[in-house]
Amino acid sequence: MACEICDDTGWKTIEVDGASRVARCDCMRESAAARLLAEARIPRRYQHCDLANYIAYNEKLTKALQHATRLAEGFPVVDRGLLLLGPPGVGKTHLAVAILRRVIATRGARGIFYDTRDLLRVIRSTYDPVNQTAEMDVLKPVMEADMFVLDDLGAEKTSEWVEETLNLIVNARYSAQRTTIFTSNYEERGDDITDPDSLLFRIGYRMRSRLHEMCELVDLDGADYRELPPNGGVDDLVTLWKLRSKASRKATLPSRATGQARAQIKERGGDGKADLKWSGGRAGSSS
Ligand SMILES: [Zn+2]
Incomplete structure (x- = not known):
């Protein structure tokens, strides 16, 4: 069915100060947003996540929602992303996806979502000689997206390769001043790298100090x-x-x-x- 406003030309006539002008029709903007959303790799179970349906029932969750709203509304004029920390099931991924969906819909941002283990698995699979996809085909969209959500950071214990790979991505985004949102189930517990429950133990010093530079730390606490x-x-x-x-x-x-x-x-x-x-x-x- 053709668009009622523009008859699928993609342009509409608007009045500006009494004069007729031509502007992009809303249907074009919507279809562009729909395409960007489809390309963002948001898993089906998180596709409903929105700032409006996030339930904040305690102080930390309310603060987290405020941070998320500020980032979504300020984007792209923001100088930091978010590092959302807290136990499993408190809604870190919900908030991250809600911001991502919002900036795609309202700013036409190119956004991309990856679970950390998933991303590493996809990158590793490119080393298989039968795989036609090159490592850079995976890395480039991740490095260059206007907003990137890296979910469940620390889920895979760091190795030299994991550290190299994640640092490559994060440093590229940091240098280009692109916004990144991380979530992690691990806690920020100071400088004791031997504590197996600490984020530091899972990701190492280099990555941790980079995260502090490029993100605001937000602690979430609540039910699963x-x-x-x-x-x-x-x-x-x-x-x-x-x-x-x-x-x-x-x-x-x-x-x-x-x-x-x-x-x-x-x-x-x-x-x-x-x-x-x-x-x-x-x-x-x-x-
Ligand atoms: Zn139209």
């Missing part, structure tokens, strides 16, 4: 939304979040106390509201 029952609401999220904080506090106690904490959570789960799969409260131990 994947544990929310189908008809659950904000109240359930708050309950699950409190159980989770309690579990992570108990996790630092000796094993007998931890056993009790686990039993208590099972009990709470019995009311059908909160079936909390206890992850031991360690960041990154479940995903």
Whole structure:
């Protein structure tokens, strides 16, 4: 069906100060945005993610939403991206995708999304001689996108090759002042690189210091939304979040106390509201 406004010419007539001018028809802008969105590689399960449907029920989540909104609205006139940190399921990827979708739709930005392990797998696959895709065919769009989301940073333990590859991408984006959003389940815990739960342990000094230069650090805390029952609401999220904080506090106690904490959570789960799969409260131990 032809566009009612422009009859598929892509141009429409508008009045500016009493004079007729020609401008791009909205249908063109929409189809350009749809094409950019399709090229952004956003996984199906995150395609609904928007700033408007993000539920912020505590202070950290509210702050995170503010950071995300500021970045989406300010883009491309922003000097930093975001490093979203927090335990699995608090909505880091939701926020990152929401920003990405927003700048694609409103700014016509070229955006791209990759899960870290996925990206490394795709790059490795180009080394296979039967694969016709060259390494640069994968790297170039990632380095040159106006906005890049690298999800689940630290999921793959760093090796020399992983470090080289990620640094190459991140440094290229940093030098060109392109905006990048990272998410990670690992915590920012200072300079002790031997702590296996720290982001530093997973990504190394070089990458960590680059991230600090190019991103604003945002801590998220809350429930794992994947544990929310189908008809659950904000109240359930708050309950699950409190159980989770309690579990992570108990996790630092000796094993007998931890056993009790686990039993208590099972009990709470019995009311059908909160079936909390206890992850031991360690960041990154479940995903
Ligand atoms: Zn049109």
